[in-house]
Amino acid sequence: MAKTDKKTFYITTPIYYVNDVPHIGHAYTTIIADALARFQKLAGKDVFFLTGTDEHGQKIEKAAAERGLTPKALADSVVGRAQSLWKELDISHDFFIRTTMDFHEKGVQKLFQKLLDKGDIYKGEYKGWYCVSDENFLADDVAVDADGTKTCPDCGKKASVVSEETYFFRLSAYQDRLLALYEERPEFVRPQSRLNEVASFVRGGLKDLSITRTTVKWGVPVPGDPKHTVYVWFDALHNYVTGIGYDWDMERYGKFWPADIHLVGKDILRFHAVYWPAFLMASGLPLPRTVYGHGWWLRDDTKMSKSKGNVLDPQVLLKVFGPDPLRYFLLREIPIGQDGNFSHEGFLHRVNSDLANDFGNLVQRTLTMIGNYFGGAIEGPGAETAEDAAIRTEFAALKGRVFDHYDACALNKALEEIWAYIGAVNKYLAENEPWIMAKDPDRRPRLARVLLQAAAAIRAASYLVYPVMPRSAERIWGFLGDPKKPAEVPWDDLDFGGFGPGREVGTPQALFPRVALKDFLGEDGAAPVTAPPARPEQKKEAGKTMDIITYDEFKRMDLRVARIIEAERIPGATKLLKLKVDIGTEQRQMVAGVAETYAPEDLVGKSLIVIVNLKPAVIRGIESQAMLLAAIAPDNTAIIPFFDRDIQAGATVK
Numbered sequence: 001m002a003k004t005d006k007k008t009f010y011i012t013t014p015i016y017y018v019n020d021v022p023h024i025g026h027a028y029t030t031i032i033a034d035a036l037a038r039f040q041k042l043a044g045k046d047v048f049f050l051t052g053t054d055e056h057g058q059k060i061e062k063a064a065a066e067r068g069l070t071p072k073a074l075a076d077s078v079v080g081r082a083q084s085l086w087k088e089l090d091i092s093h094d095f096f097i098r099t100t101m102d103f104h105e106k107g108v109q110k111l112f113q114k115l116l117d118k119g120d121i122y123k124g125e126y127k128g129w130y131c132v133s134d135e136n137f138l139a140d141d142v143a144v145d146a147d148g149t150k151t152c153p154d155c156g157k158k159a160s161v162v163s164e165e166t167y168f169f170r171l172s173a174y175q176d177r178l179l180a181l182y183e184e185r186p187e188f189v190r191p192q193s194r195l196n197e198v199a200s201f202v203r204g205g206l207k208d209l210s211i212t213r214t215t216v217k218w219g220v221p222v223p224g225d226p227k228h229t230v231y232v233w234f235d236a237l238h239n240y241v242t243g244i245g246y247d248w249d250m251e252r253y254g255k256f257w258p259a260d261i262h263l264v265g266k267d268i269l270r271f272h273a274v275y276w277p278a279f280l281m282a283s284g285l286p287l288p289r290t291v292y293g294h295g296w297w298l299r300d301d302t303k304m305s306k307s308k309g310n311v312l313d314p315q316v317l318l319k320v321f322g323p324d325p326l327r328y329f330l331l332r333e334i335p336i337g338q339d340g341n342f343s344h345e346g347f348l349h350r351v352n353s354d355l356a357n358d359f360g361n362l363v364q365r366t367l368t369m370i371g372n373y374f375g376g377a378i379e380g381p382g383a384e385t386a387e388d389a390a391i392r393t394e395f396a397a398l399k400g401r402v403f404d405h406y407d408a409c410a411l412n413k414a415l416e417e418i419w420a421y422i423g424a425v426n427k428y429l430a431e432n433e434p435w436i437m438a439k440d441p442d443r444r445p446r447l448a449r450v451l452l453q454a455a456a457a458i459r460a461a462s463y464l465v466y467p468v469m470p471r472s473a474e475r476i477w478g479f480l481g482d483p484k485k486p487a488e489v490p491w492d493d494l495d496f497g498g499f500g501p502g503r504e505v506g507t508p509q510a511l512f513p514r515v516a517l518k519d520f521l522g523e524d525g526a527a528p529v530t531a532p533p534a535r536p537e538q539k540k541e542a543g544k545t546m547d548i549i550t551y552d553e554f555k556r557m558d559l560r561v562a563r564i565i566e567a568e569r570i571p572g573a574t575k576l577l578k579l580k581v582d583i584g585t586e587q588r589q590m591v592a593g594v595a596e597t598y599a600p601e602d603l604v605g606k607s608l609i610v611i612v613n614l615k616p617a618v619i620r621g622i623e624s625q626a627m628l629l630a631a632i633a634p635d636n637t638a639i640i641p642f643f644d645r646d647i648q649a650g651a652t653v654k
Contacts, residue, residue: 009045018078019063038467052097057232097243107242127163259288269293295339324469355512367508382445558613559653567600584650591624
């Protein structure tokens with residue numbers, strides 16, 4: 001979006017049908033809107049974020065009847081589920097509108113009457129092929145099927161012929177004004193490909209639009225003619241003005257309207273980019289600035305839908321991971337406007353690689369080292385070197401680029417930039433080797449500077465990611481001992497120097513635990529495993545029971561060659577040593593029960609086998625981030641199988 005001097009920001013999602021519970025597509029749209037709203041608040045805007053539910057129409061009547069409920073009872077049950085899900089996803093909306101709310105119905109009736117008085121609405125008779133699922137008449141050019149019926153090109157369901165008295169909106173009268181709008185304001189529909197689609201549709205010719213029904217009772221009554229109810233799209237679209245106060249809180253309406261962004265799926269773009277601006281033109285109300293048509297999340301290259309049985313319930317992922325990994329994946333994986341193919345494998349790759357390995361490990365080891373080497377508070381940092389300054393100055397440039405990406409709705413690009421910076425900070429730590437510097441008292445000032453620089457970079461990066469992962473950003477600032485939350489710091493006030501000497505850090509906790517696919521999904525990939533899977537038949541051997549595992553279970557273990565670079569005894573522990581090992585891509589800390597067999601100095605430089613994807617454990621107050629393989633001798637001491645020749649640290653073991 002182009003920057004403006006406007007001090008407010010108004011963003012909306014579509015209002016979701018209540019014929020079924022929310023799925024991953026609804027979550028995607030709402031998470032995008034939430035991230036943009038949070039960013040604009042950081043940027044200093046007065047933000048209003050509207051979402052809600054569309055509760056009228058034939059589709060709702062039908063769904064309610066199938067369940068033996070009234071339409072209102074069905075709506076109430078689904079609304080509760082939606083509001084609960086938005087809370088679990090940390091959605092920060094300002095108002096949740098329902099089209100059954102009294103002020104909305106009154107506002108729709110007032111605007112209907114206004115257009116009726118003006119002559120832009122008139123009574124007539126309509127006969128045509130009608131899709132109940134989409135609540136829309138099919139275009140005349142939709143081909144007739146072999147059986148003499150027509151199929152809706154949008155949802156793939158059969159349409160039926162409807163003939164009834166109706167009120168029409170003179171949509172045809174606004175064709176030229178709409179085309180002029182697209183020409184003069186190309187930002188009105190985004191991305192460009194969607195604008196081209198909309199303009200082509202309008203150039204094909206517009207016919208007057210039927211906007212009432214006599215066969216549907218569940219809707220807003222037409223003023224003065226109650227046998228008619230207002231067609232669902234005329235009803236629903238006006239939520240964007242009634243939801244901020246039109247006709248009941250005109251001060252708020254005047255403050256925020258027109259909307260800055262209507263965020264919608266591409267399947268309902270026509271209603272928002274053709275019908276909606278025409279309604280507003282007829283009413284004399286200002287037009288929204290941008291209608292953004294995002295893509296779909298697909299499964300097996302097919303749009304998710306209840307009828308196809310491929311809808312993904314976000315609760316499956318929320319129960320295991322919480323909101324932030326899901327928010328991150330959906331916004332990182334694809335640019336807004338493109339379709340994306342959802343897979344649990346792709347999701348877990350992002351969680352384990354980007355979140356656990358890159359970001360989570362950076363936070364964990366940096367704060368652990370500050371705790372171990374400085375008692376949780378850095379003192380006496382040395383002078384800033386050129387490589388230290390590069391971390392600081394790169395953030396200043398990064399902050400500007402990320403701002404522009406967020407402002408342009410390019411959320412995936414913002415996250416790509418942030419993760420490139422996180423990678424640079426990881427590299428900075430690896431090259432400076434603070435775990436080596438900690439052994440030399442003369443290098444303590446340099447050690448303090450390196451860890452101070454890394455902590456400041458973590459604070460800065462977590463602020464930039466806050467719109468997407470608010471809960472994780474707040475936790476990180478808490479670990480860093482920051483007295484404020486990220487949301488309390490304006491974008492312009494954030495600088496690299498927010499973390500300074502003397503700041504006490506807390507004990508870090510795992511932010512993003514690594515998870516294997518089978519640890520949380522059943523074989524069908526659709527639901528969490530509620531009990532451990534049954535193991536293969538057990539075999540008895542030499543009087544013992546041998547627990548047989550499958551090859552797939554074995555493959556889940558990440559075995560690597562590790563080289564010991566540091567070893568020391570743990571005070572008060574007779575059997576334990578603390579080890580620092582190089583696993584090729586990074587250094588890890590381990591606690592191993594081998595002190596009765598080996599002296600620390602005898603282990604440095606040796607290579608052994610470790611398991612690197614085991615959940616970290618805290619032993620004697622020290623986090624152990626890997627486990628070595630050892631044999632237990634008859635005297636119950638541990639014997640480590642070392643390699644008899646040089647081998648590269650990080651080599652895989654099969």
